Amino acid sequence: MASARRVELTEFGGVEVMRLVTAELPAPAAGEVQLRQTAIGFNYIDVYQRAGKYPLPSPTGLGHEAAGVVEAVGEGVEGLREGDRVVYMNAGIGAYADRRNVAADKVVKLPEGIDEVAAAAVFFKAMTAQYLVKKTHRVQPGDIVVVHAAAGGVGQILSSWAKALGATVIGTAGSPAKCETALAAGCDVAVDYAQADWVRQVIDATGGRKARVVYDSVGQHTFMGSLDCTAPFGLVALYGAASGPVAAFEPELLNKKGCLFLTRPSVFPHNADTQTFRANAADVFQAIEQGAIRATIGARYPLEQVAEAHRAAEARATTGAIVLLP
Ligand SMILES: NC(=O)c1ccc[n+]([C@@H]2O[C@H](COP(=O)([O-])OP(=O)(O)OC[C@H]3O[C@@H](n4cnc5c(N)ncnc54)[C@H](OP(=O)(O)O)[C@@H]3O)[C@@H](O)[C@H]2O)c1
Structure with missing residues (x-):
């Protein structure tokens, strides 16, 4: 069995409630893939959830977004295989980890030209911008x-x-x-x-x-x-x-x-069904390829320094995206 290092919370509050733990990770269940995560995207919602402002059950992981490489494929998964590079932003809480099982229909394969760090920096945020400029108001x-x-x-x-x-x-x-x-x-x-x-x-x-x-x-x-x-x-x-x-x-x-x-919109309902999620992701990748948007990485932190990343974000000391590196 593989093992995973991940951030776990048993209470909510300041940055000190985020603890890095190591636990066994079972093989992916039917419909899941196991990912070795190489880059994790910090998003401001992680602060609200860590602080208990958007309540989560306890104990819980943290984080919505990561990119990585498929290490194992569960039964019934089609279209993904070992070695594929993927990204996700709506696969359930727990992205702050170096290895994780996620539902295969919640990940998308990365195009050749987008590396995993750039993907983790941009995907959740660009999927947010996508519905804001294309659906909430169609910018003309x-x-x-x-x-x-x-x-x-x-x-x-x-x-x-x-x-x-x-x-x-x-x-x-x-x-x-x-x-x-x-x-x-x-x-x-x-x-x-x-x-x-x-x-x-x-x-x-x-x-x-x-x-x-x-x-x-x-x-x-x-x-x-x-x-x-x-x-x-x-x-x-x-x-x-x-x-x-x-x-x-x-x-x-x-x-x-x-x-x-x-x-008062949210990115999650805008990407709830697989077909819409994949179409929106394709729109984001096209916007990157056409230069309409780009990944601007303001800071990178090792996963061990997740508390520093949260402190910097809350102190408004950052520009662009923060990426956590497992
Ligand atoms: N609804 C959705 O679908 C959705 C999805 C993704 C993100 N979001 C929201 O979008 C916002 C941006 O997210 P992000 O991850 O890209 O974060 P971010 O913009 O990189 O960081 C938040 C920024 O908010 C500004 N800010 C103003 N008052 C602040 C305060 N009192 N404390 C902290 N920051 C303050 C700061 O910029 P200045 O220093 O320039 O003021 C700060 O850098 C967040 O509010 C997040 O919750 C919503």
Whole structure:
């Protein structure tokens, strides 16, 4: 029997609750593949789940995304064999591991040109950007789009993809240096939302027209400003809560701000069935191959230093993606 080193939690809280344990790993069951994972993607949802803000059962693993090599194939699995390089982002919690069994229909084979570290850096985040620019709002040439936290992992990919689709992209970020990163990622304008008048600066950058869609992953600190930056009949896509959850408010406010639409989407239901998941993954790989998006790796940590990775993310000390290396 193989063995696996993985992060396990028996309680929720600070970074110290993540413990690295070694355990036996059974052969893959029917419909599963066993992966030797070579790169793990950190995503901000891992922080919410570690801290207990998005509850998980206990004990639990952590992490949604990894890339690696198929080491063994369970009964009935078709289309995958030993040695295939694959990536996944929705195969159940527990990606923080060096070896793992996952359902074969939740993994996709990596194209030749995409290495495993780049795949783990980009896949979950790009699958998020994919539904945000293609489904939540189908970005059209000429759209004015606002992307908050535009120097972050999802933010950079979302900005460059919206730009490639012909939008004018206004990014926000938490410092002048991060604004430079947002511009390099494809934003036409970058606004430092640490400044008190950031909403005015964003509206000015739209020439007073305001945005067709605001992609808000920051939540509490930005949400009311997002409503003010959105054009009449426009959409606020609230897809995260890095600064904390948005407080309850009267729906009448959406009327007062210009008959706005509000949605709170998630990447998982957008990729729940295998056929849609594979089609979306193909769209992501094509966007990478065409240069519409790229993997920008801000930091790499050995899996043993997972606590450092979480600390850096929570301290807003990162740009681009964080990758954990088993
Ligand atoms: N709904 C979905 O389908 C979905 C899927 C994936 C990710 N998400 C969300 O998308 C967001 C980005 O995820 P990511 O993994 O790419 O992370 P990330 O953007 O690399 O990191 C989060 C960023 O949020 C900003 N931020 C603002 N206020 C913050 C605060 N009080 N504490 C910490 N960060 C703060 C920081 O950028 P500045 O320093 O520039 O402010 C920080 O770098 C997260 O909110 C995540 O939950 C949602």
